[in-house]
């Protein structure tokens with residue numbers, strides 16, 4: 884019985900993790916703009932020009948009209964989650980894979996960018 888529990892535990896834990904990753908469907912309560920601009924969060928301005936952003940870098944493209952660049956929010960989310968999926972040589976940090984931003988923080992950034 885004890886052994887069965889030990890076997891089931893990782894399964895139960897991974898089920899919880901899957902639930903957390905499904906946060907996309909929940910409404911974002913966080914301030915996506917603040918997360919994108921903040922130097923200890925996204926710091927997207929280090930590389931991207933974004934409307935209202937001061938002293939941006941220009942390593943990456945200007946972030947605007949993303950709703951016409953990406954088929955849907957999920958694709959935009961994947962770019963931010965781990966840009967290496969689309970370009971293994973990219974200099975853009977894998978914000979999701981490396982836990983720089985949490986899943987809900989990434990959702991908030993996606994919501995913000997989608998509206999630009």
Ligand code: HEC
Nearest residue numbers: 925926927929930942943944952962963970973974975976
């Ligand atoms: C160290 C530089 C760097 C940082 C920091 C960075 N990016 Fe990028 N990003 C890039 C580069 C370079 C590209 C160009 C595409 C590539 O390299 O694959 C890019 C591409 C993108 C694209 C695709 C744009 C398009 O029109 O195709 C999006 C969206 C994006 N970044 C969002 C973000 C967000 C949001 C953040 C902050 C959470 C961020 N990036 C932080 C370097 C960066």
